[in-house]
Amino acid sequence: MHLIIYKAMIKGIEQLVSKVFQEQYGEAPIAESIQIQETRKDFEGDFTIVVFPLVRIAKRKPEEVAETLGNLLVNNVLEIEKFNVVKGFLNISLTSSFWTNWLSNLSSINSRLPKAESRGELMVEYSSPNTNKPLHLGHIRNNLLGYSVSEILKSAGYKVYKTQIVNDRGIHICKSMIAWEKFGNGETPESSGLKGDKLVGKYYVAFDKAYKAEILELTASGKTEEEAKKEAPIIQEAQAMLMKWEGGDEKVTQLWETMNAWVYAGFDKTYARLGVDFDKLYYESNTYLYGKDKVTDNIENGIFYKKEDGSVWCDLTNDGLDNKLVIRADGTTVYMTQDIGTALLRLEDFPKIKQLIYTVGNEQDYHFKVLFKILEKLGYSWASNCYHLSYGMVDLPTGKMKSREGTVVDADDLMEEMSQKAKEITTDLGKLEDLEETEKEVLYNSIGMAALKYFMLKVDPKKKMLFNPEESIDFNGNTGPFIQYTHARIQAILRRGKERKSVPFDEFELEEKEKSVLRLVKKLPEIIEESAVNYSPAVLCNYLYDLVKAYNSFYQSMPIFDDENAGQESFRIELTKQAGETIGFCLTLLGINAPERM
């Protein structure tokens, strides 16, 4: 209710300024010249009018214009208490009663956000791993980003389907299969106790080792490196196996199904601990032929063309891109073909979605430019809405992570480390000794995951980020645990607050620190929208951190419970409650738990 009043007030101010300029200086400024923004932290005020653009019309000094406008507004707008001028900036302060009124009439968070599912349907793809090795730190960024963006879009009023494309076929899985056949001695996750994805990954590494040894042997006997790579028996076996798989060979298919099932069981555990989920899975083995059919169907109409050798291409040179191969001369497909098939299948399954969002690393920027262009050429109107949520790589101090060089940071190991560190810190602080052991374990995990998630999400997705395994992730400062801690402390206040009698807020002067918190609480809907428009949990993280800082500063400098001043006490408890709800809500969108105690 008061949001509307605030907006109407701002609009009224704009009209007032416009009118006064018309009367005094003979010219009304264009809308863009009336710039109203929030006041910067270091200055006093609730919002600021930038007068520089108005100076041209007024032909007066910026300070003079600001002074004139300031007086005008104080005299004409009830909610404005005072103003100050710094250079060309007119900082305006609202009255305390505006803020106390605003708070006492504040409605629930959901009622301040767009109505659920009112803005149409979207699909967000994320994770999409290969099935030959375990998930690593790069996948963690992908998963957290995709999950959080999905949740943010939901809260911004969209219906969101979370999905992935499981890269379950191809030479990579055949490599693991061959190595398992040769060296595995029938090892299973049950027989060795190894997590399924780890087991399959182990044989992928074993393959690579054997392959390298064979290459070495061949080059020693006089072959060139290139020849050796092609002629090594083990790679030829893998390729032969892939052909058999494509031909539907029963024995190969069975092994493929078995080993993939191991991997999925392993992935499921990792996803569960990460706290991410999916509404619908797509498997490459189901979509690649579909894509191939679609391509074949569109050769005659000229969208694709066939070369003499039988390969099929798409000419995108008129769109500033290159020629793109979509079917090889031997009739097999490439990634692009599968992605075409997957996209079309998704729109058949969910005809109402108006946008596909792909959470995939920025090394594939070109791939998605091409994909979207091809879909457009195929005549799909939704193609131009597709969005590649392109994120930067996670680098180590030594450079890029490389699985073959053993420099990957394993997802499960990292999560376990984070949890252990949370346990150490929590135990040292000794605040939770009365909790049950199982409750403690849950909490350690939630704190460790908060540190990890916030660490990854606070960085602008587009930017690459650095992870240094030597300096493990912080738990102090601008971190997930810090935000959780503030939330927990707020809950302690609210538990005590329940026993106090709530009275209407009296008229009293607000402290600047109280206003700072309220300003931020009020800003939530704008921030959700900004995060959604930019597909950026980082925007939300920055906001959340500002809010938490502001609340802590308030908390530290003034008492909440006060027997002498019931109105002020009730006000501060309500302010605490709203800050707590806002923090909790944001944490949920980031996939972070908001503990009651810690």
Add this chain to the structure above:
RNA sequence: GCCCCCAUAGUUCAAUGGAUAGAACAAAAGUUUCCUAAACUUUAGAUGUAAGUUCGAUUCUUACUGGGGGCACCA
């Protein structure tokens, strides 16, 4: 060679063309008979280089330097 992205304190990250470029970590100092000190309050420290557009540029344009990525009948 062609194309794309990035460059901010010692380090990791912020800043719809607006103020005195914000934080955190690391460094230095202080705050607990009081609601959780995983906190709060101070101090010191940065826009790669050179032009341009603008009343105003970390932000837009161009060149240069340095780093990353992409240009496969790989995935």
